[in-house]
Amino acid sequence: SQQGEEDPQALSIQEGENATMNCSYKTSINNLQWYRQNSGRGLVHLILIRSNEREKHSGRLRVTLDTSKKSSSLLITASRAADTASYFCATDLGGTSYGKLTFGQGTILTVHP
């Protein structure tokens, strides 16, 4: 198993609905980040949550972190067709590994107009 594992692998919803993606990891982390990748494009950083934080918001994004369960979730509210992309969680262990991200396999989100 990988450090970051995400579910579901694919999610298909209608515009206006909410999308929730989950990420689990195995070791203690310094921070966890979520990225989006549109087809054929680079990774876009969405949000970072530190290990001492439980919830963060950014626009229509809400991220939670449960360090006791080693899991995080990304909620996109009122989804739009433009949100169609792959979403990845990435963990940063800190310490001597600071800045070295470990990614999950990602969730492919499709938002139908």
Place this chain on the structure above:
Amino acid sequence: EAGVTQFPSHSVIEKGQTVTLRCDPISGHDNLYWYRRVMGKEIKFLLHFVKESKQDESGMPNNRFLAERTGGTYSTLKVQPAELEDSGVYFCASSQFGTVKYFGPGTRLTVL
């Protein structure tokens, strides 16, 4: 502010040939990272430069891969000789303080 740029965007080569990928980080970013996503697998860390020094190259798959960052500006990643399993998307990222990463669009490498 210009983002992280990578060249070429696509490269198709024959097995055994050499390919050099280039990454230009955001100006002033001392930290530069290379990652790779092989088809169907997760994005994996290859190495980390701080200025011109290799901070961590634990993710480099083997000695066919050589990364350089002369002068602490742009970086190159050379694969010589390329093998079929090297096919994938190679991402470069840079950051100023080491946590948040700005990623380039990637170079899609196909080895035939």
